[in-house]
Structure formats: C-alpha cells, structure tokens
Amino acid sequence: MGRAPCCSKVGLHRGPWTPREDTLLTKYIQAHGEGHWRSLPKKAGLLRCGKSCRLRWMNYLRPDIKRGNITPDEDDLIIRLHALLGNRWSLIAGRLPGRTDNEIKNYWNTHLSKRLKSQGTDPNTHRKLSEPVQGRTRSRKKTTTKHKNNKKKHNSSNKRAFMVQPEKPKVHLPKPVRVTSLLSLPRNESFEFNTTSTTNLEGGGLGSSGTEDVQLPSYVFNGDDQNGTAGFLVGVHDHHDLVNGSDFECQSHVFTGENSLEKLYEEYLQILKNEDDHDQVQLDSFAESLLI
DNA sequence: AATTATATCAACCGCCCCGAA
C-alpha cells in the first residue's frame, strides 16, 4: 500500500536546481523560517516538491554548511562513529558540524568504504575481513540487484532490521541535531557553546576547506560505568539540544583545548578495543547513549 | 582527439516515525 506521494509531481521541476530557484528558496526561508515544506514551494513561488525544497536547503543552501574537503580528523571521526552507529548518517552528521548526512553518506560510499576494504577491513563490521563476524547485526545486507522495483521493498525490509534487534528493546532514533538554527544565529556564532573546549582543525594544518574556521565540539565522557572506559560521549552542545537540556549529569572528564580530538580518539580506540573483550556491551551502551 | 571506464555527488524515492486531529 504505502503512502501517497508527498505531492503530485505533475508540472513540477525536477533535477538540478537553478540559481534562481536557490535564491527564491533562500529568500523565503530567511523571511519565514524553515518548516511547512509541503506548502513552502507554492508560497515561495517554486515549482518544486516540498521534499525537494527541504533537501536542497538541508544539503546545500543552509548557511552553516561547511564547504571543502573532509579533513583527516573528520575522516577518522566518521569511521569511528560509523563503527559505533552503523549507517545512521544523520546521527553521524550531528557530530560533525557543518556536514550533512548526505555528504557523509556519499563520502563513506565513495572513499571510506573503499579505503577500509583496501586495508583489509570490512566497512560494515569494521573487523578484519578474515575475521568471522559474530553477534554484530547492524550492518545490512547489501542489495545486489539494480532493479528498482525489487530493491525498494528489499531494502525497506532490511532498513529497520538493524535498528530493531530481536533480543533488544526497540531504539527510537532521535532527530539529528543540527548544531544550531542557522537563521537565528550567524554562522560564526554557531558553535560558541564553549570556546575553551573546542578544537580548531585548521590549526592542525590538515588540509581543510580553506578559509573557514571549523570548530568541532569537544566531547564529554562519563566514566562512571563499571570500569570507567566507556560511558557517555556527547558533543557539549548536545547538553542543550540532545540530552534533554537540563538533567544530564556527566562531566566527569571534560577534554579541553587542542588535544581534545586526540583524547577523544584514544577513548574511541579504547572502546573499540574493549568491544572485543566485553562482547559489545560497552560499545552498545555508548552507542545507545548517543541515541537518548 | 576520441572513446571508454570510473569516480563523484546532488537529487530523488519510498518508507517510517510521530504528533495532531
């Protein structure tokens, strides 16, 4: 059965957006804000589907989109987050300010996945390809057919399968956290939640996107689980936006300054290492903490 | 220079979640 399409696509433009359409959409959203995507095209004078408008805005026109190549730091973070979260691109994107889920997804599929394979690592399981895979069900079965009619049903049945594992309670994914609402905040203010605990990637000289100062949030670990290695890992801004704002107690360690990413990675490594020893328990608790 | 193969990524699709009626 399925839902009716979001709009009758009759008479609507499709394909690449023209500069004029971009301008119309941008001006409308600047004046009226995001949302009401279905009615937006008509009001904005666009012959586009509402979903198309939303996608264009989210993935291309938003003022906080970070242009330029993915830096090695981001690169590494994506890999590690993918190991924890699987193909939940919006969640991963929520940890990479200025990056979109679509961009990360594309980057994964075109670069990282191949790189991992070339390094002898299964990009789905993040284990060595020679290792038997057991107990990890998050990776989905890849479709091999290119027939559209088949693939969609096939995919959709798999799509949620890894999210609802039989032996585990159902996890409802949170909406991804956009770092800020960009209409209300100028770009430079987007990540000023804690200027002393951010890492300036440019400072690392890692071939970033050029002129933009990109600051990643530092991360806060809650080391109060059994052996103090895993626990929570959330972006600082998430205390306001993701973790219900107020009653989130966790700052047992706050990494600040230039080494925060390195420390973060070390913790990740530790977590991944422990995964082998502790049958995924800590990893899952960590991953689920991101989903709260 | 022309052709073919491969890589990239913006855009689309269909499904699901969740809040409102």
Next chain:
DNA sequence: TTTCGGGGCGGTTGATATAAT
C-alpha cells in the same frame, strides 16, 4: 484509539567530471 499528514531518514540513481586507454 485510529487516521492522517508533515517531516525526516537511508538507499539508490543518474548526470557530470575526470582519468585512462
């Protein structure tokens, strides 16, 4: 409680760019 619709997600496509022959 059920239905409906908006919004969001992940998978995939296809046009374009680039590299290789």
